[in-house]
Amino acid sequence: MSKLAGITALGAYAPSKVLTNADFEAMMDTSDEWIITRTGIKRRHIAAEDEFTSHLAISSVADLIRRHGEGALAGVDMVIVATNTPDALFPATAALVQDHFGLKAGAFDLLAACPGWLYALSVAKAYVESGMCRKVLAIGAEALTKVMDWQDRATAVLFGDGAGAAVVEAVPAPYGLKSFVLGADGSGANQLHIRAVGRCLPSGEPLAEHLYMNGREVYKFAVRVMNTATIEALQRSGLHSDEIALFVPHQANLRIIEAARERLGLPPERVVVTVDEYGNNSTASIPLALAHALDAGRISDGDNLLLVSFGAGLTWAANVLTWGGAWHQ
Ligand code: COA
Numbered sequence: 001m002s003k004l005a006g007i008t009a010l011g012a013y014a015p016s017k018v019l020t021n022a023d024f025e026a027m028m029d030t031s032d033e034w035i036i037t038r039t040g041i042k043r044r045h046i047a048a049e050d051e052f053t054s055h056l057a058i059s060s061v062a063d064l065i066r067r068h069g070e071g072a073l074a075g076v077d078m079v080i081v082a083t084n085t086p087d088a089l090f091p092a093t094a095a096l097v098q099d100h101f102g103l104k105a106g107a108f109d110l111l112a113a114c115p116g117w118l119y120a121l122s123v124a125k126a127y128v129e130s131g132m133c134r135k136v137l138a139i140g141a142e143a144l145t146k147v148m149d150w151q152d153r154a155t156a157v158l159f160g161d162g163a164g165a166a167v168v169e170a171v172p173a174p175y176g177l178k179s180f181v182l183g184a185d186g187s188g189a190n191q192l193h194i195r196a197v198g199r200c201l202p203s204g205e206p207l208a209e210h211l212y213m214n215g216r217e218v219y220k221f222a223v224r225v226m227n228t229a230t231i232e233a234l235q236r237s238g239l240h241s242d243e244i245a246l247f248v249p250h251q252a253n254l255r256i257i258e259a260a261r262e263r264l265g266l267p268p269e270r271v272v273v274t275v276d277e278y279g280n281n282s283t284a285s286i287p288l289a290l291a292h293a294l295d296a297g298r299i300s301d302g303d304n305l306l307l308v309s310f311g312a313g314l315t316w317a318a319n320v321l322t323w324g325g326a327w328h329q
Contacts, residue, residue, distance in 0.1 A: 003129075003172060004170070004175070005125040005136075005168050005169065005170055006168065006169070006321065006323075007167070007168055007177070007321070007323070007326075008168070008169050009064050009067065009072040009166065009326065010068075010290055011060045011067055011164065012063055012292075013056055013060040013063050013163045014045040014160075015047045017046045017047070018046070019044055020042065021042060024153075029153060030157060038255070039254060040254025040273070040275050041279045042276045043277055043279070044159065044160030044161075045278055045281075046145050047143045047145060047146070051161075052085075052146070053081075053093050054097065056141045056143060057097050057139045058101075059163060060139060060164050060165040060287070061097060061137065063291075064165050064166075064167065068167075068326075072167050073101060073167070075169075076103050076105050076134075077103075077104065078107070078124070078135075079095075079097050079103060079107040079137045080124065080137070081108075081110070081139045081140075082111075082120040083116065083142055083283055084111060084113055084116070084142060084144070084312070085282075089196065092108050093109050093141065094107035094108050094139070095107040095108075097137070110123065112313065112317070113282070113311030113312035114250055114252070114282045114285065115182075115250070115283075115310060115311055115315050116140060117164065117286055117287055118317035119315075119317055120283075121177060122180045122317070123138075124136035124138045124168035124177075135169040136168045137166075139165040140163065140164050140282070140283030140284045140286070140287050141283065142161055142284045144281065144282055145159060152210070155211055155213050155215075157279075158252070161284075162285075162288050164290070165287065171324070171325030171326065172325050175322045175323070175325030176322060178236075178237045178319070178320045179233050179236030179237040180236075181232045181316070181318040182315075183225070184314065184315045184316075188217075188221060188313065188314035189201050190203060190214075191213070191214045191218050191221070191312075192212065192213045193207055193312060194209075194211050195209055221310065222310045223259045226256060226310060227260060229316050229317070230306055230308050233319060236320075237304075239320060241265055241266060244266065244270065244305065244306045244320075245299070245303035246293060246299060247260075247264065248271075248308075249272075249286075249308050250280075250285050250309035250311070251275035251278060251279075251281075251285040251286075251288075253280075254273065254275055272289045290305075299323050300323070303323045305320070306318070306319075307319045307320075
């Protein structure tokens with residue numbers, strides 16, 4: 001069997017400034033009790049005034065180097081930054097990261113909302129396994145708090161900032177990125193949006209100046225798609241949920257995570273939860289959760305992991321992978 005692409009190095013970063021639920025209580029008509037009961041969120045990390053997505057992305061790569069050494073970046077020939085909040089419409093944030101680390105690599109941004117980092121992993125897999133690239137640096141980085149309406153209690157309390165980065169390259173069997181499920185349903189574009197250079201959706205509905213979300217509709221969509229996408233990814237991988245050592249879902253809402261975990265029949269100790277600490281930081285949420293799980297010693301070589309995410313578009317993505325196989329481990 002030819003080699004699969006797999007994650008051989010990981011890094012993550014969250015800004016040091018934290019907003020607690022008590023901070024929000026002081027800012028608007030909300031309560032710690034409401035936020036915790038509805039979402040499970042206690043704190044979120046907020047980028048500094050002069051800290052943007054490229055800075056967060058670079059800090060996550062710096063963390064990757066700290067964990068794995070400079071050698072982890074040697075031979076990276078493509079940089080992908082999955083983000084909804086690029087520093088600029090152009091140049092790509094990925095080009096800023098490429099320049100910062102002096103990489104001899106192509107660079108582009110990828111926009112697929114919160115599942116963007118999983119989409120980036122799928123692109124990295126295709127590049128590596130086709131022989132087009134040797135190593136891909138796949139980053140999820142988000143400065144979402146820059147585009148929030150700080151008067152809107154229904155969205156402001158939910159989101160945070162952060163970044164995560166992975167090196168993807170060929171790994172020996174049985175390791176690597178296995179099945180992917182990637183989906184989109186643009187008919188739900190009106191449920192979650194923010195303006196860039198356009199004014200309206202094709203339906204004529206105006207695009208929002210700040211992040212707009214129909215929380216109830218997105219909730220229903222999330223619960224449904226977390227279920228269908230994970231089942232399909234498991235089926236495609238030939239694995240049963242019993243064989244999943246760790247479930248790493250998008251960190252948007254604890255109730256959505258719990259619903260997905262229960263449908264999969266997994267015990268609580270086999271799911272990673274970081275939404276209490278970070279809120280929803282979109283493309284950064286899964287790599288940050290993976291970094292936490294690694295730091296806590298919850299992931300070993302040979303473990304099968306199940307990743308899943310959902311977001312604006314509407315989009316979704318799920319992946320089954322077998323962790324390990326890195327030359328430096
Ligand atoms: N504090 C206090 N009350 C709040 C509030 C806050 N921060 N935000 C909203 N409310 C109020 C609403 O105004 C509403 O009041 P009303 O009944 O008087 O109109 C009430 O709480 C209930 O709102 P509702 O939307 O029914 O709450 P909910 O149980 O659906 O929870 C979300 C709201 C946003 C937490 C939930 O819908 C959700 O998590 N949706 C999915 C969001 C998501 O995952 N997004 C990620 C996309 S990547």
